[in-house]
Amino acid sequence: xxxxxxxxxxxxxxxxxxxxxxxxxxxxxxxxxxxxxxxxxxxxxxxxxxxxxxxxxxxxxxxxxxxxxxxxxxxxxxxxxxxxxxxxxxxxxxxxxxxxxxxxxxxxxxxxxxxxxxxxxxxxxxxxxxxxxxxxxxxxxxxxxxxxxxxxxxxxxxxxxxxxxxxxxxxxxxxxxxxxxxxxxxxxxxxxxxxxxxxxxxxxxxxxxxxxxxxxxxxxxxxxxxxxxxxxxxxxxxxxxxxxxxxxxxxxxxxxxxxxxxxxxxxxxxxxxxxxxxxxxxxxxxxxxxxxxxxxxxxxxxxxxxxxxxxxxxxxxxxxxxxxxxxxxxxxxxxxxxxxxxxxxxxxxxxxxxxxxxxxxxxxxxxxxxxxxxxxxxxxxxxxxxxxxxxxxxxxxxxxxxxxxxxxxxxxxxxxxxxxxxxxxxxxxxxxxxxxxxxxxxxxxxxxxxxxxxxxxxxxxxxxxxxxxxxxxxxxxxxxxxxxxxxxxxxxxxxxxxxxxxxxxxxxxxxxxxxxxxxxxxxxxxxxxxxxxxxxxxxxxxxxxxxxxxxxxxxxxxxxxxxxxxxxxxxxxxxxxxxxxxxxxxxxxxxxxxxxxxxxxxxxxxxxxxxxxxxxxxxxxxxxxxxxxxxxxxxxxxxxxxxxxxxxxxxxxxxxxxxxxxxxxxxxxxxxxxxxxxxxxxxxxxxxxxxxxxxxxxxxxxxxxxxxxxxxxxxxxxxxxxxxxxxxxxxxxxxxxxx
DNA sequence: AGCACGCCGACT
DNA sequence: GTCGGCGTGCTC
Numbered sequence: 001x002x003x004x005x006x007x008x009x010x011x012x013x014x015x016x017x018x019x020x021x022x023x024x025x026x027x028x029x030x031x032x033x034x035x036x037x038x039x040x041x042x043x044x045x046x047x048x049x050x051x052x053x054x055x056x057x058x059x060x061x062x063x064x065x066x067x068x069x070x071x072x073x074x075x076x077x078x079x080x081x082x083x084x085x086x087x088x089x090x091x092x093x094x095x096x097x098x099x100x101x102x103x104x105x106x107x108x109x110x111x112x113x114x115x116x117x118x119x120x121x122x123x124x125x126x127x128x129x130x131x132x133x134x135x136x137x138x139x140x141x142x143x144x145x146x147x148x149x150x151x152x153x154x155x156x157x158x159x160x161x162x163x164x165x166x167x168x169x170x171x172x173x174x175x176x177x178x179x180x181x182x183x184x185x186x187x188x189x190x191x192x193x194x195x196x197x198x199x200x201x202x203x204x205x206x207x208x209x210x211x212x213x214x215x216x217x218x219x220x221x222x223x224x225x226x227x228x229x230x231x232x233x234x235x236x237x238x239x240x241x242x243x244x245x246x247x248x249x250x251x252x253x254x255x256x257x258x259x260x261x262x263x264x265x266x267x268x269x270x271x272x273x274x275x276x277x278x279x280x281x282x283x284x285x286x287x288x289x290x291x292x293x294x295x296x297x298x299x300x301x302x303x304x305x306x307x308x309x310x311x312x313x314x315x316x317x318x319x320x321x322x323x324x325x326x327x328x329x330x331x332x333x334x335x336x337x338x339x340x341x342x343x344x345x346x347x348x349x350x351x352x353x354x355x356x357x358x359x360x361x362x363x364x365x366x367x368x369x370x371x372x373x374x375x376x377x378x379x380x381x382x383x384x385x386x387x388x389x390x391x392x393x394x395x396x397x398x399x400x401x402x403x404x405x406x407x408x409x410x411x412x413x414x415x416x417x418x419x420x421x422x423x424x425x426x427x428x429x430x431x432x433x434x435x436x437x438x439x440x441x442x443x444x445x446x447x448x449x450x451x452x453x454x455x456x457x458x459x460x461x462x463x464x465x466x467x468x469x470x471x472x473x474x475x476x477x478x479x480x481x482x483x484x485x486x487x488x489x490x491x492x493x494x495x496x497x498x499x500x501x502x503x504x505x506x507x508x509x510x511x512x513x514x515x516x517x518x519x520x521x522x523x524x525x526x527x528x529x530x531x532x533x534x535x536x537x538x539x540x541x542x543x544x545x546x547x548x549x550x551x552x553x554x555x556x557x558x559x560x561x562x563x564x565x566x567x568x569x570x571x572x573x574x575x576x577x578x579x580x581x582x583x584x585x586x587x588x589x590x591x592x593x594x595x596x597x598x599x600x601x602x603x604x605x606x607x608x609x610x611x612x613x614x615x616x617x618x619x620x621x622x623x624x625x626x627x628x629x630x631x632x633x634x635x636x637x638x639x640x641x642x643x644x645x646x647x648x649x650x651x652x653x654x655x656x657x658x659x660x661x662x663x664x665x666x667x668x669x670x671x672x673x674x675x676x677x678x679x680x681x682x683x684x685x686x687x688x689x690x691x692x693x694x695x696x697x698x699x700x701x702x703x704x705x706x707x708x709x710x711x712x713x714x715x716x717x718x719x720x721x722x723x724x725x726x727x728x729x730x731x732x733x734x735x736x737x738x739x
Numbered sequence: 740a741g742c743a744c745g746c747c748g749a750c751t
Numbered sequence: 752g753t754c755g756g757c758g759t760g761c762t763c
């Protein structure tokens with residue numbers, strides 16, 4: 001990297017953009033030191049830098065003077081090293097360590113009154129953060145009440161010098177447009193691909209047909225965009241999905257036209273692929289959530305698959321969500337946008353209802369042709385007569401279906417993940433059974449008949465339901481391992497395999513076998529499962545979460561999509577009451593209808609995504625102080641504060657106040673989710689000693705004014721942090737656990 | 740977050 | 752008289 005120095009290192013006396021430098025020299029001269037002010041760049045001598053310090057109250061650019069030697073290299077978008085945090089004593093800087101930063105722009109003069117420190121060095125000439133990406137990062141930071149530096153850190157992979165030194169190769173000529181392939185099953189499928197190839201930018205909510213074709217469909221949408229001379233980006237929930245789309249892209253385009261970006265790559269390979277994208281050599285990307293910021297040149301399509309999956313919400317503050325970021329990118333970069341999945345999130349339905357996006361669906365006949373036969377069975381009725389099946393708590397319908405299906409191929413059994421176990425509930429109304437003292441979940445220790453609180457360990461021998469007064473309990477669903485054991489006994493001649501959090505199977509052969517999997521960990525069977533049993537019905541549905549229904553339906557549809565079509569004998573058995581709305585939506589295979597109904601309800605209740613919400617969590621003193629400092633715009637609802645369990649150590653919250661007794665059923669349900677929410681988590685073995693108390697306050701603002709709310713929250717946070725704060729609070733825009 | 744300045748107690 | 756407590760404020 002040659003240093004071009006057009007100034008030839010020459011002096012530039014009198015060209016200074018500010019007079020402070022002169023004063024500095026005077027000081028040095030007075031001390032008898034040789035004035036060694038570095039020669040400054042003649043043109044645009046000030047670099048505005050985003051420094052890699054994720055402190056909200058430092059969320060601004062810092063100006064540095066550009067030494068003449070760096071005049072050419074110090075371009076907007078390059079990584080630099082700067083001294084930061086120094087103190088000026090007698091006109092001299094003291095202290096201040098070297099930290100990383102990126103130049104955002106070069107300007108003629110600084111608005112900063114003090115003396116500017118020089119850029120220490122330019123790390124590399126690579127433009128890693130072009131101005132449009134800065135603007136996107138700024139907008140994302142603003143939306144989520146976070147800092148620019150936070151987003152930049154998410155967006156940029158770690159630099160790797162060796163990868164950078166390599167060539168990324170030459171850009172390839174654009175491929176021809178792909179055949180519609182499986183898209184021909186959708187009335188508007190071929191037209192959609194044609195529009196992408198023609199450089200148009202449709203925004204769609206795509207409800208994918210059940211079955212194994214979605215990776216191919218994603219690949220063809222990306223390929224069509226490439227054919228039109230633009231770049232394309234698909235973000236999927238996990239590495240397994242990346243692999244499938246990756247394979248489909250390779251099959252369609254051959255190697256070298258796309259990259260897969262996943263967290264598991266390792267720094268060098270990750271940076272190598274990212275650079276190939278940044279340099280425009282590769283123009284199609286499939287990846288997991290960090291890829292949402294992939295610097296695809298001339299983005300023509302941004303696609304998110306299965307946006308209800310919680311891995312699409314970033315783990316790091318300020319927790320940007322792939323769907324939201326890609327929608328922002330598509331709007332800013334005039335690209336097409338697709339949110340796709342086997343199910344429809346309420347947020348996606350909102351995009352349709354607001355007119356921002358159009359649905360991209362198959363017709364009913366195509367859905368029926370692709371979907372398995374769906375049967376429902378109430379969970380505690382009609383247990384199989386077979387003794388072993390009875391032990392496994394298999395309803396006879398499920399047992400019969402499995403037995404028959406096992407002659408023709410593998411059978412998937414979806415069981416609840418441990419954390420989703422609802423231990424006990426009222427037999428009559430299904431209200432989760434809660435401790436009268438601390439509202440903790442009541443459990444039935446293995447085989448025992450004594451109800452016990454999972455939080456305070458008090459026994460609850462005389463429990464009665466606080467909603468309907470019932471006094472009969474239904475026992476919780478058992479976990480994956482035991483299910484596997486018991487099913488193994490019920491089907492002694494069939495191999496049983498499990499796939500769960502620790503050991504995930506990717507694929508299973510098309511041979512008779514029982515595959516026990518937790519939601520999201522279902523392996524793919526090449527020709528589809530002969531049947532699937534969804535045993536987790538009411539465990540998923542009784543979670544005290546606003547999204548419980550939507551989430552249950554999503555998981556069922558994802559599992560159901562792995563089953564052969566009804567025409568090939570594919571059958572799905574869901575163990576849940578057939579009267580429940582998510583169950584009906586599954587039977588009718590109508591995710592959009594379900595999402596639209598949910599959306600209507602959210603609108604009635606003024607809940608997200610129809611309103612915008614943010615939560616503030618922390619110790620009561622911090623919350624009180626934060627609220628005192630907070631200057632809210634007009635029309636913000638303040639809900640709470642209410643006690644919550646701190647995120648780390650679970651503590652029993654005081655019995656939640658029953659708000660709004662005039663509420664209708666659903667309303668009570670939702671309100672409970674809001675105020676009495678207890679996210680599923682394993683209970684501690686013993687009650688926590690004296691746990692830190694936390695509170696949460698929810699803030700709600702009307703749609704379209706989220707930015708105002710975020711801005712106010714950030715201002716309050718900045719103010720508190722700037723004056724060195726005890727009792728820090730956490731701000732979360734779009735908190736995940738209320739919906 | 741660091742880190743330095745600043746204005747009040749126990750030591751050479 | 753000074754060394755040093757950590758309260759307050761800034762970082763280009």
